[in-house]
Amino acid sequence: MAHALSFGLYSQINSAYTQVRISLEWFIFNYADLATLRSVLQRLGEFERVVSQPSESGIVRFATETPAVQIRDLVLNLPDGKPIVRIGDLTMQGGEHWLVRGPSGSGKSTFLRALAGLWRHGRGRSLSTSDRPCFCPSAAMFHPGRCVRR
DSSP: OTTTSOHHHHHHHHHHHHHHHHHHHHHHHTHHHHHHHHHHHHHHHHHHHHHHSOOOSEEEEEEOSSSEEEEEEEEEEOTTSOEEEEEEEEEEETTOOOOOOOSTTSSHHHHHHHHHTOOOSEEEEEEESOOSOOOOOSSOOOOTTOOOOO
């Protein structure tokens, strides 16, 4: 058998093996990035599915021409139905600055999500210049060098 394998055939086998190994190495070296991409796409797909569903809860958003955000009888719940906070009636005029603060778990982020149309658990009405969902970051996003004045 040692004489059946010529040098040319050995070179072709070696070249083919090298090409297969290099092709497989791409997957090995990029596996983490591919897994991250897959998880991001799954989260975005779920986000799009949730946002595009009609509201099943009592929180209803309406578009209005007035440059204000009006909240009527807003109660925020956890997904299991347990109440978090009752906001009641509130009107925020265009150009006003508001600070939402409270202890951890009091419903601050949930309140902003409800205003943005991203939280559907609860009841009440929200009127604003747009009935489309929007993004509200949970972390403060201030430009470096700027300060917040009271």
